[in-house]
Amino acid sequence: MAGKKREKQPLEFRNTALADALQTQDMAALAFALRHGPTVVPLLRPGARDDPRDSGEVWTYRDPATGDVALLLFSDAANKPATLPPGVGLQSPGWLRAFLGTYGEEITTVFFDIAGPHAMQASPADLIAALDA
Template sequence: MPKKKPEFRSQVLAEALEQQDMAAVAFALRNDRMVVPLVKPGQRDKPTDAGEVWTYKQPETGRLALLIFSDAANKPAALPPFVGLQDGAWLHTFLRTHGQDIETVFFDIAGPHPMQATPDEILRVLAL
């Protein structure tokens, strides 16, 4: 039987963002998946290497912003076309490794229900 293609969305995260509820976002991050933009396409059945995740470099500060999406359809077309699916364990590891360079984490930055948090806030909710 052929493998089912992954669905590049998280209904749980989308609903949490719609509610603008950080506790619900934390639950979604810990228990479901999220869509992240990639610099290049990932290999099927291989976790995304942290170096392949696309981050936005803020011109005024040089600091990075990590963009996370509840649905690949919410990713602005101006970003690289590639996406990967990740879970809370990956996000925790990514932020522990690269968090000192990341100023903010944006969720669904272009809508429909954007939210923003610091890496420390995300690490705190993932540690519970």
């Protein structure tokens, strides 16, 4: 008896609820989307496939004039500008909360879909409050 092998669906690097929240510029919807879905994060170095604890090295932008650090997050990997490193990670709400808790003092601002179609920004403190709500 030969069984059909189920094809695995490819992993989608997007959060539709986050895209919708950005389109309407609704902070409450943005908070909900961040608490209940993944976020696409640009990676300087992708994680090791054989080590689930290795989520890679997150890429951040440091303004050469001011030294300010920005974290760029995306609702969809398709919205990441080609000028950024090619790797992306799909990170959970828990990961985002832990990352902001660890690096929130260094990060000046967080940009969502910085190149569009519906860019938005928030402070790390506002996002921590949204994730903790």
